[in-house]
Amino acid sequence: MFTFFRLVFFTLFVLVNLEAGSYKQNISKYNEARKNYAVIIGKNNKHKEIKYLKKLIYYGTKLKKNVSRYKKELKRLDKNSIITVPVKRKAPKSKYSIKSVIQSDNQITIMFNKNITKKDIRYFTKKGKGNFQYIFDINGRFKDAKPTILIINDIDRVKIVQYRFKTLRISIINKYRLKPIYIIGNKKIIIRVKSIKKRKKKVVYIPSISTKIKRKTIVIDAGHGGKDVGAVGSFRRYEKTVTLNIGKYLYRILKQNGYSVYLTRSRDKYVSLRYRTKLANRKNADMFISIHANAAPKSKVRTGRGIETYFLSPARSARAKRVAAKENKGDMGSMGWSSQSAFLTVLNQGKITASNKMAIDIQKNMLYSLRQRYGAKTIRDGGVREGPFWVLVGAQMPSVLIEVGYISHPSEGKRIYTSKYQKLISKAISNGIDSYFLKNQ
Template sequence: MSYLRAVLNNNTALEIKHLENIIKYGKKLGHNTSKYEKELAKIEKRENTTSSKTATKNKVQKTQTAKKVTKTKPKPKTNSLNYTVKNVYTKNNMIVIDFYTNITKKHIDYSIDKTKYSNLYLFDIKGSFKDARPTKLEISGIDRIYIIQKQKSLLHIKVRDKNKLNPIYIVNKKQIIIKFLNIGSNVNSNTTKTNTNRNIINVNRYKRKVVVIDAGHGGKDVGAVGSNKKYEKKVVLAVGKYLYNILKKRGYDVYITRKGDTFIEVRNRTILANKKNADIFLSIHANSIAKSKAHKVKGVETFFLSPARSARAKRVAAKENSSDVRSMSLATKNSFLTVLNQSKITASNKLAIDVQQNMLYTLQQKYKDTVDGGVREGPFWVLVGAQMPSILIEVGYISHPTEGKRLYKSSYQKLLANGIANGIDSYFLKNP
C-alpha cells in the first residue's frame, strides 16, 4: 500500500524509494522487473525537467480534477427530467448507452435484417435521447451507424455493414454496451485505403487482450466436496471451459491452466499467465461450508489478492491455500505480499468489482435468489505469483442443497461463464 500511497500523494522521493525496493526484491525472486525499471526511469526523467514546467503541469491536473468533480454531480434536473438516456457514444469499438437510472435487459430488443449485400443490426432501446439526431457515431471497420428517436420513448440504433459483425450486448446498472465480436478481422482488412489517418491510429491501438483462466484444483486435489460426492474440481473445470470458449468468440486471446482432470501445483498456475504476458488472470473455485451450516450459506463472491485478513477471507483462503501451502516459503510469500503485488491491488479490485457485479446480474436474471457475497480481499497464494491484475472467483457453495445442484447443471455453468465474460468486457471497456 505504501507505494500506492506515495503515488497518490504525489510524493516523488517516496515513490522512487519504493520502486527501487520493488526492483531489488523482484530481482531476488527472479521476477521480470522491467516494467518497474521503466517506471523509475520515467519518474527520474520527469524530475529532471524544470520546476516551472512541473508547476504548470500540476495546475492543469488540478483544474482537470476540479472539472471532473463537477461532472459527476447531477446536472440541473430540467434537462434530465424528460430524457431517460444520458448519452450514446463509442469507446474501444463498442457502442455505449448511458442511462440516468438503473435499467434491465427489458430495455433493449435486438434484431437482425440480412440482405444479399449488407447486414442491418437493429437495437430498439426503451428510452429517449435529447441528441439522437445530431449525435454521429463512427467505428472504424463498420460502414454506418444511425441513431434515431423513433417514438417518444423508443430509441433506434441501427448498424449497417457488408460483413457479419456478430454483435452482443451487455446490460449493467445504468449502462448498455454493444460489442462487435467480428470487428477485429474487418478492421484489419479495411484499413488500407478507405479510412482516415485518425482511424488508422485507432486501429493500431486495438490489441487483443490476453486472458488466462485457471480452473482450480484437479487430479488428486478434488477441492471442496458437496453431497453425493460433488467435487469442486469438476464444476470449476466445466465453468472454466465454457468461459474459455465464450471469451475466444468475443475476440480475446485465451489460455486455460488445465483442460482435463490433472493436478497442477499452485505456483505453476500463474507461470502460464506470466509466460503469455496476460492482461488478467482469473482463478475459478467453488465454495463449501460445514454440514451444520450447509443449508444456510450460499452465493457468489470474488476475491482479489491483498494482505488483508478478515475472518471470512481467512476462512476461504485457508481452504483454497491448503492444497499447496508448502511450495513457497513464508518469507517469499510475505515479500510478495508487501512488495511486488501492491501496485496491482487497485486494478485487481476494479476487475473483481466488474466480474462480481456482472456474474450476479446474469445469474439473478434467471435465479432471483442468488446471494451477493460481495467483493473481498484476502491472501490467496494462487494469485501471489501473477504479475497482472488477478482475482479468485467463488462461483457458489457446492455444499448448499439447491446451489450445489445448480452448480452441476451445464445450463447454470454456462450462465456463470457468460456473467464472468460480461464482467471482463466491462473491465476492459473502462480500463483499455
C-alpha cells in the same frame, strides 16, 4: 379462349427468403421428377402427370431453369393449379458496420464505419409496458449488429438490433420519462440522457457487438484437480469438476470473442499453484482468472451460499482469511506463511486497483445474468472481497479468484453442478471481462 386462359393463368408465388434447400438436393429432386415424368407421360394418368409437372416446376424454378414448357403443360392439364416456389434470396452484402459502443453513466456513443447524417436517423418515442421507449432508427444494414443489450447507470436498458432489413434500431428503455439528446458526429451518434434521479444500479455491459479491443491474453485457471479434489458437496460433488467445466466453457466463449486464451488444466490432473501463475506470466497474460467453488463449514451447510469474487490484497477479513486458507491448502508453495505475508505487503498497488475493478465487473455480470435466470432471491451476492490468495500472488497481471457458488449447500450445490448453470456463469464472466477491457484499455 386465349384471354380466358390468361385470366386463369396459374399463379406463381415467389416467396422471398425461405429456406431453399441445398443445390445438390434440388438437382437430384429435379432429375428424379424429370425421369418419372418421362415414364408417365402418354400413359393417360393425368393425376401423376400433374404431380411430376409440379415437382419439375418447383425444383426447376429453384435451379433457375427454364420451366415454361412445363408450366404450359400443367396449365393445359389443370388450369387452376397454383404453385409456390420459395426462392433463396442472395445474402445481403452489408458494407456498413458498428465499430464500437462506448458507454458511460448517462451516455452512449456508437461508432460506425460510415458517416451518419440527419437524413439517416428517425427518432421517435413510444410508450411501452410500464416504460418509456426512445427509439432511433438508423438507415442501413450493419454487419456486426447482433442483438445487444446494455445496462448503464441512468438508463434501464439500451437495445441495439438490426430491426429491419435496412434499419438498425437503438432503443433506450426506461421506467421513468427521460430526455435524450443526440448528437450526430463524424461517423458516430452520441445519445445523452439528461441526468435523472440517481439510482443504485451501476454499469453492466453486455456486449455482443464485436468491439475493437486489442487482442488480449487471458489465462483461466480451473481450480484444484487430480488428487486435490477441492471442496466436496453431497453426492460426492467435487469442486474440481465444477471448476474444470466452467473453465472449459469460459475458454470456448473467450476464444470465440477473439481473445487469446489458455487453461492451466484441461483435464482432471493435479497442477501446483505455482505452475498456474507461472503459465500466466510466461504467456504475458493481461488477466488471470481462477475459478473455484465455495464450501461452508459443516454447521453452516444450509446457510452458506452465494457468489463471491476475490482479488489479491494483504487485507484480511475473517471471511477472506477462511476462504483463502481453504483455497491455499492445495499447495502452499515453498514460501511459508510469514514470507508470503511479507510478499503481500509489497504488492503492486496498480495491480490491486486493476484487479479490484475487474472483480467488480465480473461480479456484477454474474449476478445480473444468474438473477435473470434463477431469480434475485436465489442468487446471493457475496460481494467483491480482498484476500491473500496464494494462487494469485505470483501473477504479474490483474487477477481474480471467483467462487461460483457453494458446493456444500443442498440446492446451490446441486445447481452449480448443472451444465446450464456452468454455461450461464461462463457467459456472464466473459461479459464481465469484455466490460472491464472496454473501460480499461
